Amino acid sequence: MNQTKSELSTDVAVILVIIGIIGGAPHVLLVHRTATPEQNKWALPGGKWNKSESLESSAEKKLVQETGIDTLYLEQLFTTTGLDDESSSAAVAYFALTDFTRVILRAEEEWKPDWFNVNELPELAFNNNQVIRQAITRIAAKLQYSNIAYSLLPEEFTLRQLQDVYEALEGQTVDRRNFRKKMLAGGLIEAIGKTRRDGAHRPAQLYTFLQREAVIL
Amino acid sequence: MNQTKSELSTDVAVILVIIGIIGGAPHVLLVHRTATPEQNKWALPGGKWNKSESLESSAEKKLVQETGIDTLYLEQLFTTTGLDDESSSAAVAYFALTDFTRVILRAEEEWKPDWFNVNELPELAFNNNQVIRQAITRIAAKLQYSNIAYSLLPEEFTLRQLQDVYEALEGQTVDRRNFRKKMLAGGLIEAIGKTRRDGAHRPAQLYTFLQREAVIL
DNA sequence: CCAAAAGTGTTAAAGCTACACCCATGG
């Protein structure tokens, strides 16, 4: 079920960059390889493309397997060759954006999954470090002109949580007042009139995205 | 050598969206299919992926075959399945930007190539109409924050020619003075001090791109 | 009453849009 067992080497694989924001830092879901090649390294989850279905639905199925959720934002990133140094396989990479609090990791010891901070990655199998870097770059760019952040947050969230998502992916802080103005002006989110208490300070308003499907501005 | 002959149906194909600006309108290079499926329809040029090389270099080789030029801007677009309705093949689409005056079309009658205005396309084989539309959308977006237009123009060009490229791909006209200011401020092009006479009016300055490699702003 | 994060408005700078007249050439 996982990436590039050797009998797949002449075939097409689907690999997933599953991103979630944990503690204000973007994290990626990796699995621990128990098979050669690249045994004992961490790698992006993936699997053989099942030719009886589309690439997209192969990716979706794998995503559900790994996260337990099926209503995530999923987008094709690119297709590479030379994933496996010596072999002649092609891998179609997708990225998915998750609210990590809803993700239920598979509990198995074989191909055990775990979250890793994308800014502190070990050396991964194949070219996976590079695939992840490109995914983050694409996501950060797309945040600026779409509502895809909806997929990284729970249904109700504070403006602070939303800002944390943007800052984590852009890798830099932004002014709180300007951020708030831009988001509200953008017309993608609205206050729902509830507040959330969270410690010894003023409670925060809760917001939702008007649409929980991709909107490109 | 061309797209999706039936023996390729379980395999990976590379297809090319080769774009050139002709008479102020974006054109795409198509080939006339002489084989089933979709016999006698026009289609994007392409071929089987040769597994002994990377996808990128397969695409480059095909591009040289079709255009005679190898120093073009070439970028992966996406990978689709269901190109061929019934089959289980994947096709990796690339787009290339050409100065059509340098392109030398293959002269063969089999799979005869020709340029088509992308705004007046007939119904093409497979999902090719849609692939072309997405290529144009991507290119128009990328013109705004890169120098890829260098690949659509000869080495020396007038600002009018450059503007024609932008207008053709955006599908709308822009103010001549503002366009000039933005381009010169962008620092991607420079005047070479020569002019070109071209009819009963003042001669135009010639410009070049400072770099003839992709620069993303 | 203290600490902590939420909430809010204004000003300056930069960038974008709209717009009209003169210039060099060929016929």
Place this chain on the structure above:
DNA sequence: CCATGGGTGTAGCTTTAACACTTTTGG
């Protein structure tokens, strides 16, 4: 001298960036 496209500058508007104080809560 006329027609054609090349070349240039400015003013208003919109967008972005910078910046500090008050509010509500828990302890």
